Amino acid sequence: MARLPIRLYRAGLGPLFGKRLLLLQHTGRLTGLRRQVVLEVVAHERYDDGLSWTVASGFGPAAAWYQNLRHSPRTTVQYGNRRYTATAHFLSPEDGGAIMARYAxxxxxxxxxxxxxxxxxxxxxxxxxxxxxxxxxxxxxxxPPERHPA
Structure with missing residues (x-):
């Protein structure tokens, strides 16, 4: 049941989730295999024709996807039916506090x-x-603009 959103994205039904969720593809740091996880979008922004999505690790820094992005920050994001090549940037605790204060x-x-x-x-x-x-x-x-859509 927990993997159902991934199956829906694979079936081309990503738009059902609106702007609340995205499918993140990441590379296993130990296996090198492609992995997928659906995450809630905390913030979505457009800048100079580029896009950004902010997500939180509800399982903390021990989450596999988080550790995998730490090891290899280049990734692919599927948002709706579109895929984007993206780079992960890890935010400071101060930035996290500000984001949570706005999101709550x-x-x-x-x-x-x-x-x-x-x-x-x-x-x-x-x-x-x-x-x-x-x-x-x-x-x-x-x-960034030159990297999307993938």
Whole structure:
């Protein structure tokens, strides 16, 4: 069941997820095999005809996809039905705090569940979300104009 979103992307049904999810392809750091994971998009931006997506590692820095991107930051992102070549940039704890403080009011239930799952106590205040966001690894996936679509 957990792999169902990947199957839907493979079947060309990525647009069903709207702008909330993306399919990340990454290379296993030990096996060298291509891996896939569906991640929630925390922020999506357009800049000088380039694109970027910010995602969070809900399982912390131990998540396989996160470690694989650390080892090999070049990746492919499928957003809707389009594929993009992207590079992973790992954000600072301060940036993560700012992102979480902006994201929490827009998605309060989801953020409360994520924080609870990760063992963070939050009281609903901006300061609490900012503190939690400083402890969650965030990654910005950037697809420059000359590299998209792939």
């Amino acid at each position: 009011p827009e998605h309060p239930r989801l953020v409360r569940r994520l924080c609870s799952f990760m063992g963070f106590e939050v009281d609903g205040s901006e300061a609490a979300y900012r503190h939690a966001g400083q402890r969650i690894p965030f990654v910005r996936l950037e697809a």
